[in-house]
Amino acid sequence: MSPKYSTYFASIDSYQKGGVQIIDDNIKNFVFSNIYEVAATHKPYERIVVGKNLDYTLEVARAEGASPWYACAHDEFVVAMDYNVEVHFVELAEPGSLDDDRDGAVRLAGQPPGKKIGKVILQRGHMALLPEKTAYQFQSARPATLLFQTILGQESVERWNDICLK
Amino acid sequence: MTSALQMKVDSTVTGFKVFTIGSFRFERCEYFAYIHWPQGSHMMPVDAFLRALMRDIAWGFFYGTVNFDEVVGTTNHYGTVDLFAGTLNAEYKASGKDYLETFPSDVLMKLFIDMQNDWTNSGFDPFAAPQETGEAWGRKNGSNREAIARKRQTAKRMIGVPGDTEVRSDANGYTVNRAFLDVDQSSPEIVEEPGFTNRIHAFNLFAFLSRSDVTWNPSVVSVIRQSLLCPTTEEFILPIEHGNDRVEWFLQVSDEIFWEIKDGQTGKIRANVVMKAGDVCCMPADIRHKGLSPKRSMLIVWENGSPEIMQMVKNGTVPRVGVEF
Numbered sequence: 420m421s422p423k424y425s426t427y428f429a430s431i432d433s434y435q436k437g438g439v440q441i442i443d444d445n446i447k448n449f450v451f452s453n454i455y456e457v458a459a460t461h462k463p464y465e466r467i468v469v470g471k472n473l474d475y476t477l478e479v480a481r482a483e484g485a486s487p488w489y490a491c492a493h494d495e496f497v498v499a500m501d502y503n504v505e506v507h508f509v510e511l512a513e514p515g516s517l518d519d520d521r522d523g524a525v526r527l528a529g530q531p532p533g534k535k536i537g538k539v540i541l542q543r544g545h546m547a548l549l550p551e552k553t554a555y556q557f558q559s560a561r562p563a564t565l566l567f568q569t570i571l572g573q574e575s576v577e578r579w580n581d582i583c584l585k
Numbered sequence: 586m587t588s589a590l591q592m593k594v595d596s597t598v599t600g601f602k603v604f605t606i607g608s609f610r611f612e613r614c615e616y617f618a619y620i621h622w623p624q625g626s627h628m629m630p631v632d633a634f635l636r637a638l639m640r641d642i643a644w645g646f647f648y649g650t651v652n653f654d655e656v657v658g659t660t661n662h663y664g665t666v667d668l669f670a671g672t673l674n675a676e677y678k679a680s681g682k683d684y685l686e687t688f689p690s691d692v693l694m695k696l697f698i699d700m701q702n703d704w705t706n707s708g709f710d711p712f713a714a715p716q717e718t719g720e721a722w723g724r725k726n727g728s729n730r731e732a733i734a735r736k737r738q739t740a741k742r743m744i745g746v747p748g749d750t751e752v753r754s755d756a757n758g759y760t761v762n763r764a765f766l767d768v769d770q771s772s773p774e775i776v777e778e779p780g781f782t783n784r785i786h787a788f789n790l791f792a793f794l795s796r797s798d799v800t801w802n803p804s805v806v807s808v809i810r811q812s813l814l815c816p817t818t819e820e821f822i823l824p825i826e827h828g829n830d831r832v833e834w835f836l837q838v839s840d841e842i843f844w845e846i847k848d849g850q851t852g853k854i855r856a857n858v859v860m861k862a863g864d865v866c867c868m869p870a871d872i873r874h875k876g877l878s879p880k881r882s883m884l885i886v887w888e889n890g891s892p893e894i895m896q897m898v899k900n901g902t903v904p905r906v907g908v909e910f
Binding site for chain 2: 425434436442536538545547564568569570579
């Protein structure tokens with residue numbers, strides 16, 4: 420009989436951090452944080468940078484209630500890391516209003532005028548494309564953790580001293 | 586009386602080919618791979634050697650250095666490749682027993698592929714976890730070209746987008762791995778308004794990972810310019826020590842991995858890292874690392890493949906750490 424395995428995933432309300440044992444280095448060099456702790460300890464939809472490689476970023480947000488509307492000149496990707504989150508999409512009536520040279524997500528003043536494209540309901544582990552020049556909004560009935568692959572922009576918040584092992 | 590520091594390997598008995606390139610010579614017997622160079626020789630268990638060789642082939646020499654063990658490895662210069670013995674080992678280096686030759690990448694790659702093909706016996710899968718493969722040992726016994734010719738999936742934009750790399754399923758031969766039978770296989774619910782077919786896209790990343798048929802071999806699931814999200818499933822031990830030439834970020838998705846962090850040049854231990862689900866950690870650009878995963882786990886490796894970084898590597902200006910704070 421084959422052994423039975425249990426896969427352990429964490430969540431915003433149940434996580435345990437690992438850590439770094441330094442022998443001959445500086446713990447800061449490892450920029451060690453935990454995405455669920457970041458989501459649990461920040462305000463809804465603050466996009467906290469947890470990984471940065473030149474201008475590319477991995478960002479984490481606590482989803483809770485309805486988010487502001489965003490759009491971006493380039494593709495972004497989001498993964499629901501624990502609980503269900505809806506993503507609603509609206510076609511930008513004037514996609515040219517988005518600056519092609521501006522990287523990262525841009526917060527819009529409200530729901531933009533334009534046709535509804537649809538929505539996707541993400542469960543844990545589901546990944547969605549946030550297509551370039553398309554407005555999007557998140558809705559979550561309970562606190563949840565979102566992971567973004569994107570580029571550093573005006574919504575990106577760097578709080579390395581707060582989130583990393585020191 | 587004469588002495589000989591080289592072990593005797595009789596390839597006419599074992600049936601395996603002998604490979605040479607420059608002043609390096611490679612031989613295998615029933616249990617070991619032998620690497621010879623002008624100042625010395627080195628032995629590795631052949632299963633470990635073939636697992637390491639497989640990663641170096643699959644990753645196209647990867648970013649930076651692929652240490653097969655503490656003595657032998659390759660360093661990628663993106664067009665040429667160093668093959669070395671002892672170069673990144675403090676004791677070999679100090680005693681002058683180290684040796685390095687540089688080859689055109691395609692020349693060394695051809696030799697490695699030929700060696701992998703000839704030395705991999707039927708039933709041994711160097712990509713697989715030890716519990717999921719037959720043995721590497723013994724004399725020449727067939728081959729396993731189907732297993733070692735597998736190509737990693739690399740999305741151009743995102744897995745599953747029409748025209749891009751397809752989502753894994755039973756139908757295309759990717760069954761759920763024995764260690765991930767409890768991973769939810771649902772698909773995201775997508776609601777499209779009339780006139781907007783295929784404008785929205787989503788897929789189950791964790792289910793995709795649960796169906797990985799290899800270990801320690803990242804796929805590319807999403808791409809923003811040169812930002813590559815490369816998740817992978819890990820079990821047992823990373824078959825190489827990866828020496829970074831740029832920073833590399835890890836995000837542990839499930840379960841846990843132990844990382845040994847050593848100095849990239851000397852191999853001396855610098856840190857140990859335990860990553861649990863949700864942990865994010867950056868590998869500095871001057872270390873080598875080896876992962877140990879007691880249970881098959883999911884890991885996101887996040888890479889920056891930009892030519893700008895390659896140029897920074899070449900001129901020595903690449904950042905040593907991911908973030909300074």
